[in-house]
Amino acid sequence: MPLLYRVARQNEVPIRFMLNGRPCEGRRGDTLLSAILTVEEQLRPSDFTQEPRAGFCQMSACQDCWVTLQNGDRVRACSTPLADGMHVMTGAGETA
Amino acid sequence: MSAAAKNPAQPLIVGAGPAGIRAAATLVAAGLRPIVVDEAPACGGQIYRQPLVPDGRDARARYGSEAPKAKRLHGEFAALQDKLDYLPNSLVWNLADGIADVAMNGAHKRLVHDGLILATGAMDRILPVPGWTLPGVFSLGGSQIALKAQGCVIGSRVVFVGTGPLLYLVAWQYLKAGVKVVAVLDAAPFSARVAMVKALPGFPAIVLRGARFVAEMMMKGVAFHYGINKLRFEGTHRVEGVSFEVRGKPRHLSCDGAGFGLGLKSEAQLADLAGCRFAFNERDRVFLPETDEARRSSVPGVYLAGDGSGIAGADAAELSGERAALSLLDDRGLAVDRARVGLLERELRKIFAFRTVLEQSFPFPAHWIADLPGNTTVCRCEEIDVSTIRDAADHFGIVEMNRLKAVSRVGMGRCQGRVCGAAAAELLAAATGQPISAVGRLRGQAPVKPLPMSFAELALPAIGEAAE
Numbered sequence: 001m002p003l004l005y006r007v008a009r010q011n012e013v014p015i016r017f018m019l020n021g022r023p024c025e026g027r028r029g030d031t032l033l034s035a036i037l038t039v040e041e042q043l044r045p046s047d048f049t050q051e052p053r054a055g056f057c058q059m060s061a062c063q064d065c066w067v068t069l070q071n072g073d074r075v076r077a078c079s080t081p082l083a084d085g086m087h088v089m090t091g092a093g094e095t096a
Numbered sequence: 097m098s099a100a101a102k103n104p105a106q107p108l109i110v111g112a113g114p115a116g117i118r119a120a121a122t123l124v125a126a127g128l129r130p131i132v133v134d135e136a137p138a139c140g141g142q143i144y145r146q147p148l149v150p151d152g153r154d155a156r157a158r159y160g161s162e163a164p165k166a167k168r169l170h171g172e173f174a175a176l177q178d179k180l181d182y183l184p185n186s187l188v189w190n191l192a193d194g195i196a197d198v199a200m201n202g203a204h205k206r207l208v209h210d211g212l213i214l215a216t217g218a219m220d221r222i223l224p225v226p227g228w229t230l231p232g233v234f235s236l237g238g239s240q241i242a243l244k245a246q247g248c249v250i251g252s253r254v255v256f257v258g259t260g261p262l263l264y265l266v267a268w269q270y271l272k273a274g275v276k277v278v279a280v281l282d283a284a285p286f287s288a289r290v291a292m293v294k295a296l297p298g299f300p301a302i303v304l305r306g307a308r309f310v311a312e313m314m315m316k317g318v319a320f321h322y323g324i325n326k327l328r329f330e331g332t333h334r335v336e337g338v339s340f341e342v343r344g345k346p347r348h349l350s351c352d353g354a355g356f357g358l359g360l361k362s363e364a365q366l367a368d369l370a371g372c373r374f375a376f377n378e379r380d381r382v383f384l385p386e387t388d389e390a391r392r393s394s395v396p397g398v399y400l401a402g403d404g405s406g407i408a409g410a411d412a413a414e415l416s417g418e419r420a421a422l423s424l425l426d427d428r429g430l431a432v433d434r435a436r437v438g439l440l441e442r443e444l445r446k447i448f449a450f451r452t453v454l455e456q457s458f459p460f461p462a463h464w465i466a467d468l469p470g471n472t473t474v475c476r477c478e479e480i481d482v483s484t485i486r487d488a489a490d491h492f493g494i495v496e497m498n499r500l501k502a503v504s505r506v507g508m509g510r511c512q513g514r515v516c517g518a519a520a521a522e523l524l525a526a527a528t529g530q531p532i533s534a535v536g537r538l539r540g541q542a543p544v545k546p547l548p549m550s551f552a553e554l555a556l557p558a559i560g561e562a563a564e
Contacts, residue, residue, distance in 0.1 A: 003232050004248040005248065007249055008247025028149055029148040029149035030148075038248065041333065042231045042333070042334070051229060054231030056235055056238060056515070057219055057220065057515070060545070061363070062219075062515045063477060073548060081137075081148055
């Protein structure tokens with residue numbers, strides 16, 4: 001079940017990306033946070049207890065939405081625009 | 097001879113929200129060419145934030161009653177583009193005397209400036225409660241940004257909880273967007289709202305708009321509860337409900353999304369790095385960088401505008417942005433319209449008085465601290481809970497925030513205590529029986545936000561360049 005629902009841009013150009021190895025589709029104009037949370041319900045496990053997290057402030061302040069790109073770069077999902085062909089790893093499901 | 101000596105350095109404005117835009121326009125009108133650095137890809141700040149692409153909604157749908165102001169500011173800033181140097185997608189991560197270190201598109205730039213206007217804005221003020229880290233619980237500001245900038249909503253059955261005008265505005269905006277708003281839960285007792293009567297003569301439109309939001313939501317079946325206690329977000333992998341007490345009676349509501357915030361808090365880390373003196377603000381229960389009515393900080397050449405130096409809202413941000421810019425001009429020996437200065441300061445005083453009434457109407461629930469279970473996460477980054485803070489105070493005799501950070505790691509994570517600092521201060525004050533003003537504040541540290549490692553590789557040549 002996704003965490004976010006779209007009320008605009010439903011018919012915007014689809015942007016394909018990979019989420020934990022799975023093909024997914026966002027929309028042109030999405031942040032990575034919106035693209036991921038309209039298909040999934042978490043962004044990352046927390047650093048120490050692996051609790052699910054999905055961001056909080058959506059304004060680049062709380063630093064709770066960091067995800068990893070395939071090239072190893074770590075980015076803040078709420079302030080990173082979705083781009084075609086991105087491979088995103090959230091670490092979700094990798095830890096017990 | 098340095099480049100700076102050949103060409104007098106430009107003034108630097110940090111932030112392109114209402115305060116930064118107004119400051120920039122004022123400097124440009126006086127013939128200066130400011131540099132404007134902003135983290136966002138487009139101007140407007142959080143309040144007038146723009147979508148990444150047009151999404152078919154007009155300004156009215158996006159900004160409601162504030163649409164004319166948003167359009168005016170966006171248009172005004174666009175018209176200034178060839179008269180200033182605008183660095184979007186850029187973070188000022190360090191400040192020192194006359195120098196700003198900027199991360200832009202993965203590269204480093206060291207800016208030399210003459211005159212610094214900090215318009216760094218605000219974020220939601222938070223007290224941790226059980227379950228607040230669950231997916232689906234977003235800050236009120238975050239809930240609003242999802243809707244206005246991304247056209248996304250945080251659930252299909254949403255509860256809004258906290259206090260402050262934003263609580264009612266965001267709930268109403270979600271209702272208008274077609275979302276089922278289950279309830280609005282206000283930490284403040286209904287009796288506190290009586291204070292709003294005092295604001296009616298000066299700000300009738302704002303007071304009546306708030307009343308209209310509540311009336312419309314009640315007609316659509318939104319439940320309202322006031323003076324709630326023992327708030328808890330529930331769920332295993334995501335938020336599934338919210339529990340609370342009203343007049344001692346336990347209540348539970350199910351939901352699949354929750355917006356949470358207790359007013360706003362200034363983003364003051366850069367003022368700290370700039371060396372500005374801070375003072376405790378009783379009303380907001382927080383240390384703020386000191387500023388006089390002319391928006392001068394304690395550091396010559398550093399000016400403070402907008403919510404980053406005390407919460408006063410977007411209209412005040414425009415006024416204080418202009419006032420700060422006029423002080424910068426004045427200090428450069430340039431002509432300043434004294435009548436305009438008087439007008440700006442009078443208008444600001446009126447709004448500040450109104451903010452005091454708002455704070456009385458939506459008081460911060462500091463009493464929640466006593467009820468918090470020990471295993472409640474306070475610091476989201478380092479996952480430090482309530483009992484760790486209470487124990488640190490107890491076992492090590494800690495009475496001050498930076499010692500608490502050193503011992504417990506609270507506020508040491510990626511956000512640098514931006515989110516949890518105020519709550520940790522409340523906890524430490526309660527645990528040690530001190531007033532909140534006595535526990536101090538977390539010192540700001542560069543970089544104010546995390547920087548990518550790839551950025552460090554590019555940093556060296558840029559530093560050499562600046563040293564020429």
